[in-house]
Amino acid sequence: MDLCYSLTTQFGGRTRELCSSSQDVPLVLRRLESCESMSELKRIHARVIRTRALQADNVIGKILRSSALSSTGDLDYARDVLTAVEGFNRCHYNTIIRGFASKRSLEETFSIYCRMLENGLYPDNFSLPFLIKACTESLARSAGKYLHVHAIKIGMDSDIYVKNNLVRMYVVFGELDAAHELFNKMPLRDIITWTTLISGYAKAGYAREAIRLFQEMGDANMVADEVTVTVVLSSCSALGDLNLGKVLHGYVKINRMNVDIFVGNALVNMYLKCGDSGSAYQVFREMPKRNVVSWNSLISGLVDQGDFKAALSLFRRMQQEQIKPDDVTIVAVLNSCSNLGAHELGKWIHVYIQRNSIKADGFIGNALVDMYAKCGSINQALQVFQGMACKDVYSYTAMIVGFAMHGQAKKALSLFHEMLKEGIRPDSVTFIGVLSACSHSGLVDEGRRHFQEMVKLYDLEPQIQHYGCMVDLLGRAGLLEEAEEFIKHMPIESDGFVWGALLGACRIHGKVDMGERILQKVLELEPEDEGGYVLMSNIYSSANRPWDSVKVRKQMKTQKVRKMPGSSLIEVDGIVHEFRAGDESHCKTIEIYMMLEEIISLLEAESGVMLDTKTTSLGVGKGEHLLCSHSERLAIAFGLISTGHGTPLRIVKNLRVCSDCHSVTKKISKLYNREIIVRDRNRFHHFNGGVCSCMDFW
DNA sequence: TCCGGTGCCT
Numbered sequence: 001m002d003l004c005y006s007l008t009t010q011f012g013g014r015t016r017e018l019c020s021s022s023q024d025v026p027l028v029l030r031r032l033e034s035c036e037s038m039s040e041l042k043r044i045h046a047r048v049i050r051t052r053a054l055q056a057d058n059v060i061g062k063i064l065r066s067s068a069l070s071s072t073g074d075l076d077y078a079r080d081v082l083t084a085v086e087g088f089n090r091c092h093y094n095t096i097i098r099g100f101a102s103k104r105s106l107e108e109t110f111s112i113y114c115r116m117l118e119n120g121l122y123p124d125n126f127s128l129p130f131l132i133k134a135c136t137e138s139l140a141r142s143a144g145k146y147l148h149v150h151a152i153k154i155g156m157d158s159d160i161y162v163k164n165n166l167v168r169m170y171v172v173f174g175e176l177d178a179a180h181e182l183f184n185k186m187p188l189r190d191i192i193t194w195t196t197l198i199s200g201y202a203k204a205g206y207a208r209e210a211i212r213l214f215q216e217m218g219d220a221n222m223v224a225d226e227v228t229v230t231v232v233l234s235s236c237s238a239l240g241d242l243n244l245g246k247v248l249h250g251y252v253k254i255n256r257m258n259v260d261i262f263v264g265n266a267l268v269n270m271y272l273k274c275g276d277s278g279s280a281y282q283v284f285r286e287m288p289k290r291n292v293v294s295w296n297s298l299i300s301g302l303v304d305q306g307d308f309k310a311a312l313s314l315f316r317r318m319q320q321e322q323i324k325p326d327d328v329t330i331v332a333v334l335n336s337c338s339n340l341g342a343h344e345l346g347k348w349i350h351v352y353i354q355r356n357s358i359k360a361d362g363f364i365g366n367a368l369v370d371m372y373a374k375c376g377s378i379n380q381a382l383q384v385f386q387g388m389a390c391k392d393v394y395s396y397t398a399m400i401v402g403f404a405m406h407g408q409a410k411k412a413l414s415l416f417h418e419m420l421k422e423g424i425r426p427d428s429v430t431f432i433g434v435l436s437a438c439s440h441s442g443l444v445d446e447g448r449r450h451f452q453e454m455v456k457l458y459d460l461e462p463q464i465q466h467y468g469c470m471v472d473l474l475g476r477a478g479l480l481e482e483a484e485e486f487i488k489h490m491p492i493e494s495d496g497f498v499w500g501a502l503l504g505a506c507r508i509h510g511k512v513d514m515g516e517r518i519l520q521k522v523l524e525l526e527p528e529d530e531g532g533y534v535l536m537s538n539i540y541s542s543a544n545r546p547w548d549s550v551k552v553r554k555q556m557k558t559q560k561v562r563k564m565p566g567s568s569l570i571e572v573d574g575i576v577h578e579f580r581a582g583d584e585s586h587c588k589t590i591e592i593y594m595m596l597e598e599i600i601s602l603l604e605a606e607s608g609v610m611l612d613t614k615t616t617s618l619g620v621g622k623g624e625h626l627l628c629s630h631s632e633r634l635a636i637a638f639g640l641i642s643t644g645h646g647t648p649l650r651i652v653k654n655l656r657v658c659s660d661c662h663s664v665t666k667k668i669s670k671l672y673n674r675e676i677i678v679r680d681r682n683r684f685h686h687f688n689g690g691v692c693s694c695m696d697f698w
Numbered sequence: 699t700c701c702g703g704t705g706c707c708t
Binding site for chain 1: 699700701702703704705706707708
């Protein structure tokens, strides 16, 4: 500060001596060059104003550059200079326009531009691109197009810098055809022209067109740079084109291109989207520099692949390395918690959000609602939802789907009406929530009405999922013939899910003959899926036809059907433990099986009969011992020995809960006085005091 | 002046 002051004083003294002569301009320029603060600059300018001789173009230009373009500058001051000084030239205007275009509103920028025109001056290739850029960023279509016309009129449209910005403007406006037309007319294109257009197609979702243009660019002997590679890699990710992705990676290596943060992140993302997580990890490890986006690419890539445990362990590593997570990280981690039912970690993230004053709105709020709902805390979900200042269609849908999964159809429907009252337009996913709510609670007429309204009032084309919901709704309610007719009259092709829903209804209502017929449909559509066989086997068992049940099992084995192993997750102390049927790999296996023995003997003593083994599960087959070790029972036993009395147990299953486990779990909840919350493939079951929230309707 | 990562689903 003192130094600055003494320099200024010194300079002030010199100026007084020398101010009468234009010979002193170089000295003033040198002083301006070494000037370090805005206040010092203003003092120098004050001296300059006192003597007209010093008001040379380059002196004014330097003052403008410092105040308009430097990060410590003062744009308002620059504008005042413009007002105070006469004889501004084009370069002066260029400087101010550049400053305003990058830091101020479009209106303010254009007011300078208009003054320039009023003074008979036109922008050139130094300022026009910045004006175009300002329009691009403000999405000011008409102003941008006016500039385009103007550029042609003043003959500025041949400049490649101007043209590249025009191409980008049309790209951002979503007018790809206009951008492409301009591109075609350009006599000269550089790598930026090509990349801008390619990126336009890539971002608009036309990945194939982006790749085609990239090949055309190669044919035109244009060499790709890091940015081009990044853009094309993102198109490979969108298409899942691992081969082209590898070619690009090879290209980067051969040309010894700099694997900068963008190329590295795009490579990580590409490998994950193409299912090659090994290569993704390798690129990530070898990256010379990483940022939070690199971590996010890896974490959300793993989430996309369904490897939620890997995503969470990566998040832990990120914290060990003290990388601060951002919004995207938090959304990806919450998403993993939702899928794993990792309630404790989810709550921890919520606290983290509050502690760091991160707003629980938008993406994060929606992800929190979804997390709480899927971790079984529907009331917490509602609390977060109600606390959100801005709720969009995603927020409402997440909450409606949450209520539906918990069997709270009335709340789901009243929230749906509240959403309509707020003027938020439901989308097709909202209706999946609404229809599945009706289905889980047997509200047939409501469901039918909403299905019709979605077409009539909201102009939404029902998708296969909606038809699936309707078949489920009708089938569960016992309207099996109507459900079958409904499938036959569907305007779109049916799939295994739709017929599977009907087969499930046959199981609920014990319809053996119909089941046999429907199974054939399911097998035609999904020959490799075990679901149909399992349901049919259960139908035979319930109908006291064990030999037919065995026959279906054998058939399944000879058809080499892929089996989805049943698994159950339970989180204890923030760690998610996974169990499979008959699993003996857990470090507490002995205690777990001892607990199971205790449960079984207590239950048998209480009921006085052997356990209900009517609905046996397939793929177990090793006898009574394994029958009692379905994955969720192992998880429950582990939960009982690992947590204190009264702690609710939260289990997440990847399949539907079988009726045997359902009745056992009800009894356990009463016997051990524990709330047990089970999320199966379809919905939640809250077991408490011997009853389940689904009222045995599932 | 061109570039990378995010949510609701039978």
